[in-house]
Amino acid sequence: MVLNNIEKLIEKYNNAETTLQEEAQLKAYFLSDEVAPHLEHYKPMFQYFSQSKKEQYTKDVPLKTKNTKLYQWISVAAVAVLMLGLIVPTFIGPTEEEKQEALLAYNQTIDAFNLISIGMNEGKQQLNSLILVSDNLNEGIEEAGRLSEFTETTNKIFKNK
Known part of the structure; x- marks a missing residue:
């Protein structure tokens, strides 16, 4: 009866219809040593999933800070140009x-x-x-x-x- 239940769960799993509890049952079954011979080809997939959960990235990620002083001066220059563009034509107009x-x-x-x-x-x-x-x-x-x-x-x- 257990084997019949596992086969139904695999079919649901392939159709993306399983719940988290059903996937946990499948994982436990395929990580055990009592896997039916005709279902052996699913075993590496579930072993990979359990190993990939344990993996962690341990290297340091260097973060470079940007030089914000240049951007501040560019914004000041842009505001100055806009102000001149709005004010000068009124004084120097036709x-x-x-x-x-x-x-x-x-x-x-x-x-x-x-x-x-x-x-x-x-x-x-x-x-x-x-x-x-x-x-x-x-x-x-x-x-x-x-x-x-x-x-x-x-x-x-x-x-x-």
């Missing part, structure tokens, strides 16, 4: 005359873009007119094709040719 010149240049640029836009809109209207002419020409060619069919049919009826 004068009223420069602002007026920039606004005048902006307005002239907008006027130039408006003129270009007007010219492009006129060109678009001319292209629309060309498209309309092209469509009418294509319709005329189709009508001419129908006229030649009509002429051929008329000639057949009157047997002119």
Whole structure:
């Protein structure tokens, strides 16, 4: 009966369904000398698990301390640069005359873009007119094709040719 129970526990163990108590039973069974011959191949695995629990790392781990003074000075320099970046533009910023010149240049640029836009809109209207002419020409060619069919049919009826 014990062997049958161990086989069921091994099956549960392989399916990852065992509890800690059941795993302890399996460990105790495989560490004993009374292991069934057909289950001998599980014995090294459980022996490895019991030995690996006893292992400890005994070497010293050296911890290097970092030089924090350099990082402190870098942070101070970064704050100084940010402060200068925020304060200096307010004192050295553009004068009223420069602002007026920039606004005048902006307005002239907008006027130039408006003129270009007007010219492009006129060109678009001319292209629309060309498209309309092209469509009418294509319709005329189709009508001419129908006229030649009509002429051929008329000639057949009157047997002119």
